Amino acid sequence: MDLNKIEEIKKHIKKVYSTYARPFVVGFSGGKDSTATLQMVWEAISEIPKKERTNDIYVICTDTLVETPYIITYINDTLEKISKSAKSQKLPISVHKLTPLLEKSFWVNLIGKGYPAPSQQFRWCTERLKINPANRFIAEQVSKSKEVTVVLGARSAESTSRQQVLNKKKRDALGLSKHQTLPEAYVYTPIEKLTTDEVWTYLLSNKCAWGGNNRDLAAIYQNADDGECPMVVDKSTPSCGNSRFGCWVCTLVEKDTTMQNLIDSGEEWMTPLFEFREMLSETQTPSKKPTYRNHKRRDGQAGIVKDGTRLSYGPYKLKWRKTFLRNLLSAQKQIQDEKPEIRFSAISIDELEIIRQIWRKEEHDWQDSVPAIYKEVYGEDYPRTTEDGVVFTNDDHQLLEKHCENEMQLDLIARLIDLERSMEGMTRRAGIINKINRIFNEEWRPEKEIQEELKIQEINK
Numbered sequence: 027m028d029l030n031k032i033e034e035i036k037k038h039i040k041k042v043y044s045t046y047a048r049p050f051v052v053g054f055s056g057g058k059d060s061t062a063t064l065q066m067v068w069e070a071i072s073e074i075p076k077k078e079r080t081n082d083i084y085v086i087c088t089d090t091l092v093e094t095p096y097i098i099t100y101i102n103d104t105l106e107k108i109s110k111s112a113k114s115q116k117l118p119i120s121v122h123k124l125t126p127l128l129e130k131s132f133w134v135n136l137i138g139k140g141y142p143a144p145s146q147q148f149r150w151c152t153e154r155l156k157i158n159p160a161n162r163f164i165a166e167q168v169s170k171s172k173e174v175t176v177v178l179g180a181r182s183a184e185s186t187s188r189q190q191v192l193n194k195k196k197r198d199a200l201g202l203s204k205h206q207t208l209p210e211a212y213v214y215t216p217i218e219k220l221t222t223d224e225v226w227t228y229l230l231s232n233k234c235a236w237g238g239n240n241r242d243l244a245a246i247y248q249n250a251d252d253g254e255c256p257m258v259v260d261k262s263t264p265s266c267g268n269s270r271f272g273c274w275v276c277t278l279v280e281k282d283t284t285m286q287n288l289i290d291s292g293e294e295w296m297t298p299l300f301e302f303r304e305m306l307s308e309t310q311t312p313s314k315k316p317t318y319r320n321h322k323r324r325d326g327q328a329g330i331v332k333d334g335t336r337l338s339y340g341p342y343k344l345k346w347r348k349t350f351l352r353n354l355l356s357a358q359k360q361i362q363d364e365k366p367e368i369r370f371s372a373i374s375i376d377e378l379e380i381i382r383q384i385w386r387k388e389e390h391d392w393q394d395s396v397p398a399i400y401k402e403v404y405g406e407d408y409p410r411t412t413e414d415g416v417v418f419t420n421d422d423h424q425l426l427e428k429h430c431e432n433e434m435q436l437d438l439i440a441r442l443i444d445l446e447r448s449m450e451g452m453t454r455r456a457g458i459i460n461k462i463n464r465i466f467n468e469e470w471r472p473e474k475e476i477q478e479e480l481k482i483q484e485i486n487k
Contacts, residue, residue, distance in 0.1 A: 032066070032228055035216050039070035042200050042214055048173040049082040051164055051211075054108075056087070056101040059179035061243060062225045063217050064108075067177060068235040071117060083119045086163055090155040091125060091377075092132045092273040095361075095370050096288055096296065100246065104238055111236035124159040129380055131155075132275065133373045136306075137351050138381035139388075140341025142319060143277040143306040151273075161208060168210045176205060180215045183222060274299050277307045295365045298357035299372075305353065309346075315339045318346050321476060326468030328476055335484050337476065344389050348399060351381070355403040379410050390440040392418040418443070434470050441465050 043050065052067055054060045064085060071079060087105060089098065105121050112119035128134065132155060135141040144151045167174045198212070205211035217225065229240040274285060274296075285300045309318045319339035323329045329338035342350070358372040382396035397408035423440075430436040442465060449455050469476070 031220075031224070035220075036066055036070040036073070038200070039067055039216055040074055042175065042202070042216075043071060043074070043081060044078065045200060046173070046175060046212075047081065048175055048212075049084060049167055049171055050175050050177050051084045051086055051167060052177040053160065053179065054085050054087045054105075055179075056097065056104055056243075057179075058222075058225050058229060058243060058247065059181055059217065061179075061240070062220075062229055063177060063179035065229070065232070065235050066216060068117070068119070071119075072115065072235075076116065079118050081118065083117070084122055084163070084167065085119060086122045086124055086160060088124045088156050088159050090132065090151075090273050091374075092155075092275045092372075094272065094274045094285070094288075095299075095368060096293055097246070099368060100242070104236075107238050108236045122163060124163055126155045126159050128374075128376050130158065131377055132273070133354070133377050134380050134384070136342075137347050137354070138377075138384040139324065140320070140344070140347055142339075142342065143310055145310055146278060149278065155273075164205075164208055164211050168208060173210045173212065175202065175212050175214050177214045177216065179217060181218050181220055181222075181225075183220070275303050275306065277303065277310060280307070295361055298360045302353055302357050306350070309342070316473070318342055321473040322469050326465075328469040328471075330480070334480070336480060337473070344385065344391070347385075348395050351396070352399050352403060355400065359403055375409055378408075379412065382410075382412070390437065390444050392423040392440070393420040418447075432472055434472055438465070438470050 050067065052060075052064055054064055067083065071083065085105075085108060087101060089101075093101070105123060108119070109121040112121075126132075132151060135150065135154065136143065141150055142148065164174060164176060202212040202214045205213055220228075226244070230244060232240075234240050272284075276282070282300065282303055285296060285303070289296055289300060308314065316337075316339065320341055320343055321328055321337050321339060323340040329340050330336070331338045354372055358370065361368075361370045361372075378396055378400065382394070385391035385395060397410075400408040426439060426443075427436055430439060442462070445458070445461055445465065449458050
């Protein structure tokens with residue numbers, strides 16, 4: 027490897043840092059590219075006289091809350107070392123671990139609202155779990171400093187699509203490009219011209235700046251596809267599927283060879299997570315969508331493809347969301363019992379409570395299923411008691427079910443009863459007629475009836 031190449035990169039980092047009076051926001055995922063980028067920034071800034079280190083450097087790492095547990099332990103340990111070493115070396119570097127808003131978390135969307143498992147056609151997870159947390163932090167720094175430099179470990183050699191994205195960007199005199207959505211943020215990719223071999227050679231031939239061991243990082247990549255989950259700040263970044271530094275529940279790829287390799291290499295305790303991920307992946311099979319998903323969208327209307335020939339299925343049916351929650355909690359408990367030292371948590375109580383409220387208010391879950399499922403799995407009472415204004419019980423639901431011909435009729439009547447209950451006792455019931463009309467204007471025909479109508483329309487074309 028040409029050592030002058032690394033020295034030129036570090037020299038350029040110093041020039042960018044010194045030229046612009048704005049902080050660095052360094053994206054760190056724990057993978058090889060972001061590690062190499064941060065290490066070069068660290069080494070470059072260390073060579074600048076202390077009195078000239080006037081720009082803050084924020085190291086940001088986004089925890090999606092569904093990170094591979096084997097990896098998140100490594101990342102947390104690394105972030106702690108970075109923070110301590112920066113203080114001891116008196117560098118203007120601080121660590122910031124970011125997370126999505128709980129109401130936007132993976133489980134609140136998938137189990138709570140019924141969003142289907144992410145696919146290449148509907149990659150709803152990336153923006154909510156990765157882009158938004160990073161952009162919120164960057165926007166906060168922009169509001170304080172007017173401008174920021176976002177430093178990323180993106181490389182042209184990652185993929186052809188990534189190379190095309192980097193080549194299209196307009197650059198300033200020092201090679202920085204405007205952020206896609208944040209006009210006062212400038213993106214800097216110092217290692218974009220390095221090859222994968224050059225990144226590894228640099229990491230393994232240089233001492234880790236914060237006291238870690240880059241050979242531990244190399245060991246993580248052993249026997250796996252050489253892919254990592256980059257720091258994501260825009261939609262041009264490739265997905266993290268099939269990567270050690272991605273989400274354990276990712277369904278953007280057909281097979282999760284990474285988790286399978288971890289299990290095969292001795293991490294058998296991850297098997298429940300692998301099986302859960304496979305279950306979610308199964309729901310993406312086109313022929314099985316009618317089984318798992320509603321024929322109504324979340325807006326209450328039937329989802330129909332553009333050509334009008336068939337249904338486009340909406341969110342997961344509530345009964346399957348309950349199954350997902352039961353299986354997720356079971357996997358969590360099994361790992362907690364078998365591997366207590368890693369203190370694993372797949373889903374938080376706060377997320378469970380948000381899911382509970384969504385089910386109670388949007389799905390009219392009179393059974394109050396979340397506490398019941400929790401007790402079924404853990405053998406103990408659900409740790410929250412919340413007064414949500416829903417007075418109906420499982421017995422009421424069963425009674426109503428006896429008098430309804432189908433699920434659509436059951437849902438309609440439950441909606442109307444809950445609406446009346448919410449307006450009870452009000453001296454002014456303004457707007458109740460409009461609310462009733464909105465309910466009736468939703469699609470209430472059974473799926474079979476809609477399918478038959480679509481067939482007739484197709485024949486008559």
